Amino acid sequence: DQIKEVKKYAKLVYPKNDLNSQIYNSKKFIEAATNVSKLRDLLSQVYDFVNDADRKQLFFDKGYTQTALDALLTIAETIRVKNNELVATQTDRQNSTQTRIGAHNALYAKLKYIKTCAEVVFLKNAAKRNLFSLVVKGKPLPTIFSFIVTDSHTGKKLRGAIITITGKKEYAPKTTSSRGTAKSKIANCSEKVDILITHPDYSNENLSGFEVKLREVNEVNIEM
Secondary structure (H helix, E strand, O other): OOHHHHEEEHHOOOOOOOOOOOOOOOOHHHHHHHHHHHHHHHHHHHHHHOOOOOOOOHHHHHOOOOHHHHHHHHHHHHHHHHHHHHHHHOOOOOOHHHHHHHHHHHHHHHHHHHHHHHHHHHHOHHHHHHHOOOOEOOEEEEEEEEEEEEOOOOOEEEOOOEEEEEEEOOOEEEOOOOEEEEEEEEEOOOOOOEEEEOOOOOEEEEEEEEEEEOOEEEEEEOOO
């Protein structure tokens, strides 16, 4: 939407000369729609195009604003930070599960902060506020559970443990891998859930009233 807005004003500034065609071509738009890095590059390129010393005032004279221009860089920077932090957590195999989860949650906290700032800056402009929404395709971000199930005496990771989460409803059960791990993504999760862990060789474990961090990663360590 921000890019389309720039294009609208570019047509007002250059009604007879499509000087911005090097940016607004179908190939780049298609690539940006399917590749986050391409979207970041396109946002930065559009910003540089408008921010040119000989061009910016022409846009402002037609009604384009500094706030809208700055929003292009804000979105591009958010994408850059997200990419860098996610790549770091995925490629650094020395990081513990807790460290990786902490990095994901810290990133989400930054995105929430940017969203809060946008709500203040664009108080009277719902369309611009929506650009910073943490909603994907009309649905809230899922709540993630990351489980590790071990033997309470030996510390051995347990394969084949079945984990059932019950909140507003009973969600699809998950089974632990050979590393004793399992993950579950739940949309519209309850603030408190009951977690039942069963294994053919162990007594059942039941975490009743587990307090959920909504739309974040919840690390759950279970000993059986």
